[in-house]
Amino acid sequence: MEINGEPATAPPSSTFDTLLVLDFGSQYSHLISRRLRDLQIYSELLPCTADILDLSWKPKGIILSGGPYSVYENGAPHVNWTQLSQLDVPILGICYGLQEIAWHHDNENVLAGEKREYGHAKLKIETHKGEADHVDKLFQGLGNDLDVWMSHGDKLSHIPASFSVIADTPNAPFAGIVHDSKPYYGIQFHPEVSHTPKGTELLRNFAVEICTARQHWTMQEFKGKEIARIRSLVGEKGQVIGAVSGGVDSTVAAKLMNEAIGGRFHAVLVDNGLLRQDEAKIVHKTLTKHLGIQLTVVDASQRFLGELKGITDPEQKRKIIGRNFIEVFQEEAHKVEAAAANSPNAGDIEWLLQGTLYPDVIESLSFKGPSQTIKSHHNVGGLPAAMRLKLIEPLRELFKDEVRILGTKLDIPEDLVWRHPFPGPGLAIRVLGEVTESQLRIARQADKIFIDELIANDLYRKTSQAFAALLPVRAVGVMGDKREHGQIISLRAVETTDFMTAVRTHFDIENRTFLDRVSSRITNEVEGITRVLYDITSKPPGTIEME
Numbered sequence: 369m370e371i372n373g374e375p376a377t378a379p380p381s382s383t384f385d386t387l388l389v390l391d392f393g394s395q396y397s398h399l400i401s402r403r404l405r406d407l408q409i410y411s412e413l414l415p416c417t418a419d420i421l422d423l424s425w426k427p428k429g430i431i432l433s434g435g436p437y438s439v440y441e442n443g444a445p446h447v448n449w450t451q452l453s454q455l456d457v458p459i460l461g462i463c464y465g466l467q468e469i470a471w472h473h474d475n476e477n478v479l480a481g482e483k484r485e486y487g488h489a490k491l492k493i494e495t496h497k498g499e500a501d502h503v504d505k506l507f508q509g510l511g512n513d514l515d516v517w518m519s520h521g522d523k524l525s526h527i528p529a530s531f532s533v534i535a536d537t538p539n540a541p542f543a544g545i546v547h548d549s550k551p552y553y554g555i556q557f558h559p560e561v562s563h564t565p566k567g568t569e570l571l572r573n574f575a576v577e578i579c580t581a582r583q584h585w586t587m588q589e590f591k592g593k594e595i596a597r598i599r600s601l602v603g604e605k606g607q608v609i610g611a612v613s614g615g616v617d618s619t620v621a622a623k624l625m626n627e628a629i630g631g632r633f634h635a636v637l638v639d640n641g642l643l644r645q646d647e648a649k650i651v652h653k654t655l656t657k658h659l660g661i662q663l664t665v666v667d668a669s670q671r672f673l674g675e676l677k678g679i680t681d682p683e684q685k686r687k688i689i690g691r692n693f694i695e696v697f698q699e700e701a702h703k704v705e706a707a708a709a710n711s712p713n714a715g716d717i718e719w720l721l722q723g724t725l726y727p728d729v730i731e732s733l734s735f736k737g738p739s740q741t742i743k744s745h746h747n748v749g750g751l752p753a754a755m756r757l758k759l760i761e762p763l764r765e766l767f768k769d770e771v772r773i774l775g776t777k778l779d780i781p782e783d784l785v786w787r788h789p790f791p792g793p794g795l796a797i798r799v800l801g802e803v804t805e806s807q808l809r810i811a812r813q814a815d816k817i818f819i820d821e822l823i824a825n826d827l828y829r830k831t832s833q834a835f836a837a838l839l840p841v842r843a844v845g846v847m848g849d850k851r852e853h854g855q856i857i858s859l860r861a862v863e864t865t866d867f868m869t870a871v872r873t874h875f876d877i878e879n880r881t882f883l884d885r886v887s888s889r890i891t892n893e894v895e896g897i898t899r900v901l902y903d904i905t906s907k908p909p910g911t912i913e914m915e
């Protein structure tokens with residue numbers, strides 16, 4: 369099927385009031401968007417070098433993020449201030465952003481401070497009775513003293529012409545500034561981090577009171593609009609194919625497609641033989657029976673296990689699994705297409721569904737400086753390139769917790785919505801060393817005991833990800849008075865909000881006997897295991913998965 373002209377797509381930025389965050393490379397930039405989303409205000413992030421006059425939508429306001437550079441150094445990133453002011457919307461500069469605003473007004477007033485300021489500071493708010501209406505709006509209702517978090521080495525030497533000071537700290541006399549007639553603000557501290565307790569209220573003041581953005585970004589609203597967008601994008605006859613894994617992202621994406629185009633969406637689950645106990649069966653039942661999604665399960669386990677024979681290197685395992693996945697999925701797509709061709713209103717399959725989330729998009733968009741190549745997320749898995757399909761990514765603008773809320777709005781069962789992430793290569797990277805049927809069986813049994821116990825003890829939702837891994841070494845144990853030389857299971861449970869950093873779950877504090885119970889069950893019930901270890905490594909330096 370040919371699509372004539374541009375399909376009528378309406379990304380959230382064209383239907384929801386949007387705040388644009390321009391990123392200068394701070395490690396907190398994504399948190400600014402995150403905080404605004406918590407306030408039900410839609411927000412997107414673009415690199416500071418983006419051509420903003422070229423956008424197809426107009427932001428309600430702009431936030432300039434922090435960044436690791438110094439505005440006065442050669443090669444430091446800068447916005448096009450003429451373009452920015454032409455947009456004629458409120459602007460808030462945070463840290464580097466404040467320095468950037470000051471620098472554009474007078475490029476001699478930012479210098480290296482005598483000492484770096486890193487950590488907590490007490491901010492004093494200055495009131496300006498009788499001045500322009502907008503001047504006091506940023507700190508409105510936040511009190512006279514504010515606990516804030518600072519992280520900077522540069523500072524303003526003097527206030528730019530036409531600006532006034534609205535806040536200061538003992539070390540930063542220009543910690544908050546405002547333009548006398550325009551809604552341009554700068555703050556030296558970071559309102560987006562949790563160490564600035566009233567930071568979200570300040571961002572609300574900016575977005576709602578100053579930019580007049582509506583707080584209408586809800587998953588209920590998004591759901592309706594996204595379903596309509598998918599319909600117009602795919603057209604009357606378009607067919608879409610997508611891989612599902614049983615995880616929350618692919619299930620939510622699949623359910624959304626199902627609501628939008630019903631049987632013209634074809635879900636495929638590739639059973640690579642590396643799934644958890646009964647997983648293919650459970651996913652099949654949930655997706656078809658409960659969610660009404662048209663699903664084909666392809667049992668390719670022998671093919672994957674055959675190719676993995678004798679392989680112990682983690683990278684090689686991942687590559688073999690990735691390549692076979694693409695091949696199996698492609699073969700299946702041809703079959704689905706041939707079958708669909710017989711139905712009366714079917715066109716060709718021209719779309720591929722992918723459950724890309726906003727953090728991946730941010731990762732590819734954020735400002736990394738001129739020397740670094742920007743990673744493209746479009747070729748995740750190499751599928752679209754290999755299949756010459758167009759990508760459809762309904763979750764592209766969402767953070768993980770938004771996906772979960774959307775899942776509940778789509779009536780996806782709670783236990784699925786809150787499922788821990790599971791890696792694409794599956795148990796192959798949790799069975800260290802060679803992956804064989806018998807090793808997989810041991811890993812599956814141990815994992816099931818661990819997860820079942822987490823659920824039974826109400827700990828599953830408190831951990832972000834948990835699993836059992838099988839180590840390819842042996843240790844001595846005594847079982848029934850007999851010496852056993854068995855294998856070792858390593859348990860991993862971590863807590864994290866963004867999966868970028870993680871710490872192990874401290875079962876020892878509130879649930880002292882939990883690990884003892886899991887250990888005892890595993891050594892008793894899983895044949896061949898003589899020892900159970902608990903992995904206490906943080907990420908970094910560890911990763912969440914073993915390989």
Ligand code: GLN
Nearest residue numbers: 434435463464520521522
């Ligand atoms: N690099 C600038 C400074 O040190 C800005 C720091 C920041 O934005 N956190 O002042």
